[in-house]
Amino acid sequence: MIKPLLLLAAALACGPLQAAEPFPGRPITLVVPQPAGGAADALARSLGEEMGRRLGTTFIVENKPGASGMLGTNVVARARPDGHTLLVTNSTPVLTLPYMFDKVPYDVNRDLRFVTQISSGQLVLVVNHEIPAHNMKEFMEWAARNRGKVNYGSFGVGTSGHLVASYLSHSRNLDMTHVPFKGEVPLIQELVGGRISWGFTTLGPVVPHLQTGRLRALAVIADQRPxxxxxxxxxxxxxxxxxxxxxxxxxxxxAPAGMPEAVSKRLEKEARAAIATPEMQARIQAYGMDAIGNSAEDARKEYELLAPVVERMVKTSGAKLE
Structure with a gap:
């Protein structure tokens, strides 16, 4: 009888036994590292509605912009890995910024794990209507004839539109000049006005100008034609x-790394099911995007495939932030 008594005493000395917290045991917070009103914010709110119904809990969206998206991303990277704090973001803080800053406060591979990719955006190469090009072949020929004289715009240094346009210029030896803007609205205004020759934009804001003929679309960066x-x-x-x-x-x-596998699988299952609903599909399409809803493993593989490509593009563009 002595040994069992000793074991009981040791157990009591360690404190009362605690059962694992049920999941979900409280509201789930979706941290968005971009300002309210943007695409990430809208997607988070739509996803939260759908997942909340499936999981029987409340989803709270918290916008934590700052430091180009690193602030909110770091909040999740440092959060308790129990599934009650998640990150909904565009690719910039996890895919691009680590190559644009000398130091970021988190390590994507060490501190974060993917749940799923929600959607992919489409970039459209547009030119002002006065540019004598109606397809990519004509555009490249025109740019080669005007090597060193052509400018292009982007909606910010280091944005996807900047990186891909810079790569196009450097890889084809076209010596084009980059003109960055603070957002897409002023970029499109300058494109329409003819003060910028061409640029990559997202689909939604540019469609009205394509319809009026002030701008012309030559190609899209997408897996299929929109x-x-x-x-x-x-x-x-x-x-x-x-x-x-x-x-x-x-x-x-x-989500934060270290999340229990059962919780991770549950979140992945319900997030993918939410993205697959007709309601969510319609919302994603309304934002000018393609729905994805892939597995956590495939999302991680996509990130690992793109990371070295983005690293090369950042180096090519010379884009650095402090």
Missing amino acids: KELPDVPTMAEAGMKDPEFKPMGWFAVL
Whole structure:
């Protein structure tokens, strides 16, 4: 009897036994490291509604912008890995910023794990209507004839539109000049006004200007032609098959590393089911994106495939932030 008594005493000395917290045991917070009103914010709120119904809990969206998205991303990287704090973000803080800053406060491979990718954005190569090019072949010939004289715009240094345009210029030895803007609205305004010759934009804001003929779309960075532009080829269809011309502007759900596997699988299952609903699919399409909803493993593989490509593009562009 002495040994059992000793074991009981040792157990009591360690404190009362605690059962594992049920999941979900309380509301789930979706941290968005971008401002309210943007695409990541809208996707998080839509996803939270769908997942909340499936999991029987409340989803709270918290916008924590700052430091180009690193602030909110770091909040999740340092959060308790119990599934009650998740990250909904565009690809910039996890895919691009680690190569643009000398130091970031988190390590994507060490501190975060993917749950699923929600959607991928589409970039459209548009030119002002006065540019004498109606397809990529004509555009490249025109740019070569005007080597060193052509400018292009982007919606910010280090954005996907900047990196891919810079790569196009450098890889084809076109010596184009980059003109960055603080956002997409001023970029499109300057494109329409003809003060910028061309640039990559997202689909939604530029469609009205394509319809009026003030701008012309030559190709899209997407896996397939968007339904809004059925006659505009993808970059691959236009002969531009470099890996740098694959979609890299995606939105994803991530969680702190170290989350229990059962919780991770449950979140993955319910997130993918939510993304697959007709309601969520319609919302994603309304944002001018393609729905994904892949497995956590495939999301991680996609990240690992793109990371070295983005690293090369950042080096090529010379884009650095402090």
